Amino acid sequence: MARDWRDLFIVDGAxxxxxxxxxxxxxxxxxxxxxxxxxxxxxxxxxLTSEIQATLFEDLSDETWxxxxxxLIYADVGARTTAQVVEQLEREATEGNISGGEALTxxxxxxxxxxxxxxxxxxxxxxxxxxxxxxxxxGTGKTTTIGKLAWHLSKELGKxxxxxxxxxxxxxxxxQLEVWAQRAGASFVKGxxxxxxxxxxxxxxxxxxxxxxxxxxxxxxxxLHTQDDLMAELGKVRRVIAxxxxxxxxxxxxxxxxxxxxxxxxxxxxxxxxxxxxxxxLTKLDGTAKGGIxxxxxxxxxxxxxxxxxxxxxxxLRPFDANDFARALVTQ
Amino acid sequence: MFDSLAExxxxxxxxxxxxxxxxxxxVNAAMREIRLALLEADVNFKVVKSFTSAVKERALGAxxxxxxxxxxxxxxxxxxELTELMGGAARELSFSPRPPTIVxxxxxxxxxxxxxxxxxxxxxxxxxxxxxxxxxxxxxRPAAVDQLIKVxxxxxxxxxxxGTDQDPVKIAAWARDRAQSEGKDVLIIDxxxxxxxxxxxxxxxxxxxxxxxxxxxxxxxxxxxxxxxxNVAEQFAEVVQFDxxxxxxxxxxxxxxxxxxxxxITGKPILFASTGEKLDQFERFHPDRMAQRILGMxxxxxLIEKAESAYDQEQAAELERKLRKxxxxxxxxxxxxxxxxxxxxxxxxxxxxxxxxxxxRGVKVDEKEFDRIQAIILSMTPQERRHPELIKGSRRLRIxxxxxxxxxxxxxxxxxxxxxxKVMRSVAQGRMPDLGALMRQAR
Numbered sequence: 001m002a003r004d005w006r007d008l009f010i011v012d013g014a015x016x017x018x019x020x021x022x023x024x025x026x027x028x029x030x031x032x033x034x035x036x037x038x039x040x041x042x043x044x045x046x047x048l049t050s051e052i053q054a055t056l057f058e059d060l061s062d063e064t065w066x067x068x069x070x071x072l073i074y075a076d077v078g079a080r081t082t083a084q085v086v087e088q089l090e091r092e093a094t095e096g097n098i099s100g101g102e103a104l105t106x107x108x109x110x111x112x113x114x115x116x117x118x119x120x121x122x123x124x125x126x127x128x129x130x131x132x133x134x135x136x137x138x139g140t141g142k143t144t145t146i147g148k149l150a151w152h153l154s155k156e157l158g159k160x161x162x163x164x165x166x167x168x169x170x171x172x173x174x175x176q177l178e179v180w181a182q183r184a185g186a187s188f189v190k191g192x193x194x195x196x197x198x199x200x201x202x203x204x205x206x207x208x209x210x211x212x213x214x215x216x217x218x219x220x221x222x223x224l225h226t227q228d229d230l231m232a233e234l235g236k237v238r239r240v241i242a243x244x245x246x247x248x249x250x251x252x253x254x255x256x257x258x259x260x261x262x263x264x265x266x267x268x269x270x271x272x273x274x275x276x277x278x279x280x281x282l283t284k285l286d287g288t289a290k291g292g293i294x295x296x297x298x299x300x301x302x303x304x305x306x307x308x309x310x311x312x313x314x315x316x317l318r319p320f321d322a323n324d325f326a327r328a329l330v331t332q
Numbered sequence: 333m334f335d336s337l338a339e340x341x342x343x344x345x346x347x348x349x350x351x352x353x354x355x356x357x358x359v360n361a362a363m364r365e366i367r368l369a370l371l372e373a374d375v376n377f378k379v380v381k382s383f384t385s386a387v388k389e390r391a392l393g394a395x396x397x398x399x400x401x402x403x404x405x406x407x408x409x410x411x412x413e414l415t416e417l418m419g420g421a422a423r424e425l426s427f428s429p430r431p432p433t434i435v436x437x438x439x440x441x442x443x444x445x446x447x448x449x450x451x452x453x454x455x456x457x458x459x460x461x462x463x464x465x466x467x468x469x470x471x472x473r474p475a476a477v478d479q480l481i482k483v484x485x486x487x488x489x490x491x492x493x494x495g496t497d498q499d500p501v502k503i504a505a506w507a508r509d510r511a512q513s514e515g516k517d518v519l520i521i522d523x524x525x526x527x528x529x530x531x532x533x534x535x536x537x538x539x540x541x542x543x544x545x546x547x548x549x550x551x552x553x554x555x556x557x558x559x560x561x562x563n564v565a566e567q568f569a570e571v572v573q574f575d576x577x578x579x580x581x582x583x584x585x586x587x588x589x590x591x592x593x594x595x596x597i598t599g600k601p602i603l604f605a606s607t608g609e610k611l612d613q614f615e616r617f618h619p620d621r622m623a624q625r626i627l628g629m630x631x632x633x634x635l636i637e638k639a640e641s642a643y644d645q646e647q648a649a650e651l652e653r654k655l656r657k658x659x660x661x662x663x664x665x666x667x668x669x670x671x672x673x674x675x676x677x678x679x680x681x682x683x684x685x686x687x688x689x690x691x692x693r694g695v696k697v698d699e700k701e702f703d704r705i706q707a708i709i710l711s712m713t714p715q716e717r718r719h720p721e722l723i724k725g726s727r728r729l730r731i732x733x734x735x736x737x738x739x740x741x742x743x744x745x746x747x748x749x750x751x752x753x754k755v756m757r758s759v760a761q762g763r764m765p766d767l768g769a770l771m772r773q774a775r
Binding site: 070073074075076078079137138139140141143169170171172173175176178179180224225226227257258259260261262263264266267284286287288289290292293312 | 368371372373374377440441442443444472473474475476478479481482483486527528529554556557558559560561563564581583584585586587589590609
C-alpha cells in the first residue's frame with residue numbers, strides 16, 4: 001500500500017496524530033475518497049505489473065536484457081545505475097535463483113525500490129516551529145510545491161503554516177507565492193522589493209514564533225548550481241536561519257523536475273554542498289517523464305526522495321513511495 | 333582526472349597509431365565509448381543508436397595518420413556528424429513581408445517561456461530595430477501576467493494583457509488585432525506551460541495558432557531535459573507543428589543532448605540559445621558549439637576564435653614543447669594567465685577549455701587574485717620560478733614580504749601551480765584536443 005501523509009510526517013505522540021475533528025459526513029466522504037483512491041491504485045498497479053511482464057520478460061534471451069537496459073535508460077536512470085541493476089538481475093537469473101517473467105518482474109521492482117528507498121525518508125514536524133527551506137534550479141516547481149505542501153499540512157494535520165517570500169529576484173516571484181498562500185490558507189511574510197533573502201527568512205521565522213505557527217516554509221529564488229555566487233547566497237540564508245534557531249532549517253528540500261536528465265545528479269550534488277539537502281521533491285511526474293534521475297540521486301548521493309508533485313493544483317502532492325515509483329519506472 | 337571523450341577514446345585505441353587506420357574492432361570499441369558519452373549527455377536512446385551507426389560508417393577505414401591522435405580523430409568525426417545533424421549553419425526566424433510578424437512561444441511548465449519571450453523581444457529590438465509587443469496568454473500560473481508585464485517592459489516591449497479572466501485564445505486574437513492597428517513589427521505571444529499529454533491544453537494551443545496564424549511557433553526546451561525531450565517534441569510537433577526551438581538555461585552545465593534529440597526526431601532547427609537570467613543573455617544557436625558541448629568538449633570554437641587574436645601559433649607550439657619536457661615554470665604560468673586574461677573575464681573562459689572547467693574550479697582565478705599571483709611570482713628569482721620546489725622557509729618569507737602578501741598565500745600559489753602543472757602535463761601528452769592542431773584545422 002502506498003505511503004500516506006501519516007507515514008511521511010513525524011508528529012508528536014507515540015503513534016500517528018489523531019484525525020482532526022470532522023463532521024461525520026466529511027469523515028464518510030473522506031473514507032469513500034480514500035477507498036476509491038486505493039482501488040484506482042490497485043488497478044493501476046495490477047495493470048502495470050502485467051505490462052512489465054508482457055513487454056520485458058515475455059521470453060528470456062539476450063534481447064531481454066537489452067530491452068530492460070533500454071527501458072531504464074529511457075527513464076533517465078542513467079547508464080551507470082542501469083548497468084548495475086541489469087547486471088545484478090541477469091546474474092540472479094542465470095544462477096537460477098529466479099525464473100519466469102513474474103518472478104523477474106517482482107525482483108526487478110524490488111531492486112529498483114531498494115535503490116530508491118532511504119532510511120531517512122520522513123519529515124519531522126515536532127520542532128516548534130518546524131522550519132523548511134526549499135531550493136532548486138529555475139523552473140523546477142519550488143513555489144508551487146510550497147503552496148501544495150502548506151495546504152496538505154493544514155488539511156491533513158491541522159498545522160498552521162507561514163510562508164516566507166524568499167524569492168526576491170524573480171519578477172513577480174513574491175506575488176506568485178502570495179497567491180499560493182491565499183489558496184493554501186497560510187500566512188505570508190514578504191520584505192520590501194530587492195530585499196535580502198536572509199532578511200525575509202529571519203522576519204518569517206520571527207513572525208511564526210510571535211504567532212505560534214507550527215510550520216515555516218521559506219521560498220528561495222531559482223538558481224543554477226553552477227552559479228557560485230548564488231549558491232553562496234543560499235548558504236548564507238541557511239546560516240541566518242540556523243543562527244535564529246540552532247537546529248533549523250529542520251528540513252531542506254530540493255525540487256528536481258522529473259524531466260531532468262543526468263544533470264540532476266550535478267544539481268543535487270552542488271546544492272547539497274551549499275546547504276545540506278535533507279530531501280528531494282520530484283516534481284512534474286504527471287507528464288511522461290519517469291523521473292529516474294531521482295533513483296540515481298538517492299543511490300549515489302544518499303539523498304532521500306520524500307515527495308512527488310503530480311500536477312498544478314493544491315492537492316497534487318504525494319509522499320514518495322518507492323514501490324510505486326519503481327513499478328512505474330519500467331512500464332511503457 | 334580528465335574524463336574527456338577524447339581521452340577515453342585514446343585509451344581504447346592505443347594500438348591504432350602504429351597501424352594507421354581503424355579496423356572494425358577499433359570502431360566498435362570507440363562506438364561504445366561514444367554511446368556512453370552521448371547517453372550521459374542525455375541524448376535520446378534511439379537517436380544515439382542511429383547516430384552511432386552513421387558515425388561507424390564514416391569512421392571505418394578513416395585515416396588516422398596526422399597531427400591528431402586516433403582518439404582525437406574519432407572525436408572530430410563524431411563532432412562533425414553532430415554538427416551536421418544539428419543543422420549546419422545557424423538559422424533565422426522567418427519574418428512576415430507584411431507586419432506584424434507573429435511568434436508563439438510554447439513549451440512545458442518551467443521551461444523558461446516568459447523569460448525567453450522578453451529576451452526575444454529585446455533581441456529583435458536590438459538586432460533588427462523592430463517595434464515589439466508581447467501578449468500575456470498565461471492566465472493559469474499565479475502572477476504570470478505580472479511577470480510578463482515586468483520583464484516585457486524591461487525589454488522595451490509593449491505589453492498586451494487582459495488579466496486572468498479571459499480565454500487565452502480570445503486574448504491572443506485581441507493582441508493580434510492590436511499589434512496590427514498599432515503598427516508593431518513583431519508580436520510575441522507567451523502561453524502557459526502545458527504538458528504534451530494534456531489534451532485540453534494542447535487543443536487550446538492549437539486554437540491559439542488557428543486564431544492568430546503565427547509565422548513562427550517556437551518550442552522552448554530546458555537544456556537539462558533528459559530522455560523525455562523526444563516525447564515532448566513529438567507531441568508538440570504533431571499538435572502545433574512548431575517551426576523552431578529555443579534552448580534555455582544553457583548557462584548551467586547540462587550537456588544539452590536534448591538539442592540533438594529534438595532536432596533528430598522532428599527535423600526542426602534550434603534557433604536560439606538562452607544563456608542566463610539577464611535579458612541580454614540570448615543569442616543565435618550555433619550547432620557546432622552545441623556539438624562540442626554535448627561531447628563534453630567545452631566551447632572550443634569560441635575559445636579558438638578568441639585565442640586567434642591573442643595567441644600566436646608559435647607560442648602554442650613552444651608551450652606544448654615546454655609542457656612535454658616538463659620545463660613549464662611559474663614564468664610560463666604567469667604568461668599563460670596574462671594571455672588568458674587578455675581574452676576576457678577569467679571565470680567564463682576557464683570553463684571553455686575542454687575538460688578544464690571542473691579541474692580548475694579549485695584554482696579559482698579572479699582579477700584581484702590574479703594581481704596577487706602576479707606580485708608573488710614577480711618577487712621570485714628566475715631560478716625559483718623555474719624550480720618552485722626550492723621555495724621553502726626563508727625564501728617563502730622573502731617572497732611574501734616582497735609581494736605584500738603572506739607565507740600562506742605563497743604556499744597556496746605553489747601548491748595550485750603544481751596541481752595545474754600536473755594537469756597540463758597530461759594535456760601535453762595528447763589527452764586533449766591539441767590546441768595548435770585545432771587552430772590550424774580551424775583556419
